[in-house]
């Protein structure tokens with residue numbers, strides 16, 4: 220039993236925390252969100268130099284990490300800084316797919332190239348097997364038609380991985396192909412997101428070369444990719460919660476009403492104590508998930524963590540705003556950005572109820 | 587025990603419905619229903635329509651041009667206007683200042699300001715809160731020093747809702763630093779166009795500049811703008827707050843929100859079926875509906891007591907806490923129901939006449955915004971913590 224980080228991970232965590240605290244605040248994030256790509260290219264370059272994408276891949280794949288706890292360390296720090304980044308999308312979603320289908324591209328991702336992951340569709344909600352976009356063979360190549368929804372970092376990516384149905388019903392797990400598509404071949408409507416960063420709606424009517432197809436049966440890969448991305452998302456949420464907790468505790472100490480710090484009111488003390496307890500629960504759930512990313516019960520831990528994180532995110536968002544009073548409602552103070560970003564974790568990769576239902580089904584079928 | 591309305595009340599109900607059907611412009615109700623941004627002109631237009639009918643002074647007696655309605659009639663009106671998606675009545679002049687002037691204002695103040703509130707000549711805002719005076723309102727520091735027949739005002743107000751639209755502000759100011767803090771506060775009416783006043787909008791987490799900071803630097807205010815007696819402002823301020831807290835339960839808003847939520851949950855699909863049929867979601871929806879049904883009756887119980895002459899006391903604190911928690915839960919479920927499209931944030935889409943297509947369903951953006959914005963419900967008008975403290979003191983006597 221050892222919950223300490225290895226020396227390498229500790230170093231990565233320290234340097235990441237340092238660089239982010241020097242470069243990143245809610246104003247710089249807002250500025251990047253308003254830019255064309257939704258990210259600060261210089262900062263991204265710095266993070267790439269530090270080896271951020273590389274830490275998401277094993278040595279065999281050309282990286283220097285790739286385990287669940289590598290994901291946890293990096294994503295938690297990104298969360299702590301509130302920084303939207305292409306890491307989840309490019310290195311974890313697309314990277315996981317490419318590592319087993321087109322390893323040469325992993326090297327480019329490690330070098331900082333951004334490849335977006337366009338799987339969800341306007342009507343698919345959180346259903347992983349729901350793919351209506353079609354892929355048809357045409358001569359040597361492929362014709363893809365359909366739409367993709369809320370594709371994070373599409374505007375920053377020259378290339379997207381797009382899922383499209385080769386066979387089967389629109390909700391069948393079988394018959395989902397994955398393709399590499401140049402972003403400029405698609406119609407793109409790009410927009411900012413509530414928690415910072417940008418995403419896009421994509422409309423496809425494209426003809427691709429034969430080698431654009433990465434796999435003809437991608438469901439298992441998509442599920443693995445999403446498990447790794449969910450681990451990162453949960454760890455990022457944990458980092459967001461840690462910062463929100465620190466901001467709120469500070470505020471409870473500083474803010475005076477009725478002649479004393481509001482943190483002296485027991486009504487608030489107990490609630491802040493509950494917030495702390497729940498955040499520690501989240502840390503454990505994230506550890507559980509990151510420790511089981513390669514285990515047979517991985518999906519059970521995905522749903523456990525996503526459910527717990529979703530529930531706790533709501534608690535932390537609402538309690539932190541409430542305990543701040545009016546100042547918690549503004550975008551001029553850092554809490555606003557962190558709380559909004561945290562309030563969005565439940566809208567990607569499935570919400571708390573979705574995963575509660577899924578957890579029950581998985582637990583019952585395992586029993 | 588009789589839960590139904592009397593014949594007269596039913597007839598009144600019908601009159602209100604007919605009026606709304608005939609007079610509420612569709613342009614406005616569509617904007618409200620779709621969560622579009624309301625402009626100053628939109629509010630003014632609706633005020634004018636109500637005023638034409640004699641229905642703007644909802645809580646005013648007839649002698650001042652009000653409706654003279656009792657608590658049940660006001661409730662029916664509130665319920666029907668929210669159901670019909672009418673813009674809300676901007677509360678600062680009508681609901682807040684009006685009653686204070688009627689009770690404590692001079693004859694000249696009544697004659698001058700009350701008709702201007704109804705006619706839309708003045709847009710009032712509320713200058714209570716300051717950076718150091720939130721829940722602890724008695725801590726107001728903005729000072730007013732008598733200089734001949736003027737007061738000279740210095741200091742800062744904050745969180746001033748829609749102050750950017752206002753030409754008038756009613757303020758709590760400090761006129762004495764002796765004795766108890768509450769005994770050195772006065773109630774002053776200030777023209778926002780007086781030199782020395784500066785207004786700066788504050789953007790809230792939903793992206794909207796709904797509130798403002800207001801600075802006063804050597805602002806000269808005619809002494810005749812003092813309401814009542816110097817240093818008695820705390821009494822007037824508290825009187826105003828009891829009016830701010832009427833209709834605090836927000837049952838009408840909750841019902842409208844619940845209806846919208848059901849529509850959305852019927853359109854979203856989960857595992858190939860409408861989300862509303864999913865037992866996990868349906869259970870949460872049912873719970874909040876059950877809460878609201880009981881809440882509506884709790885509300886009617888206090889209204890009936892008020893109509894029979896009992897002054898609402900700590901009951902309004904109860905309604906505030908439960909009413910806001912229910913509305914916030916409806917907002918949270920609505921955001922949840924929207925799914926992945928809760929994330930895009932294209933605020934230009936809310937402008938009237940914007941030809942931007944919504945990202946995802948048109949209800950998505952307003953759902954997230956309402957969730958974020960309505961966090962305010964448990965903060966302002968006396969935070970829910972402050973309300974619980976009132977309940978434990980006044981009802982439980984702890």
Ligand SMILES: Cc1cc2nc3c(=O)[nH]c(=O)nc-3n(C[C@H](O)[C@H](O)[C@H](O)COP(=O)(O)OP(=O)(O)OC[C@H]3O[C@@H](n4cnc5c(N)ncnc54)[C@H](O)[C@@H]3O)c2cc1C
Pocket residue numbers: 474476477481484486487541542543544545546548711712713714715717719720721722744745746747748796797962965966967968969970971972975
């Ligand atoms: C959107 C919005 C619009 C507003 N509009 C107006 C307006 O038009 N005019 C105006 O004058 N004001 C307005 N307000 C201000 C509002 O009235 C204050 O925000 C409110 O009184 C709380 O004060 P505060 O923000 O300073 O929080 P604080 O008083 O600092 O409270 C911070 C936290 O401490 C808690 N707390 C404080 N005291 C206690 C206690 N004794 N026991 C337990 N907990 C306690 C509070 O409940 C809260 O959770 C508005 C506020 C908002 C958010």
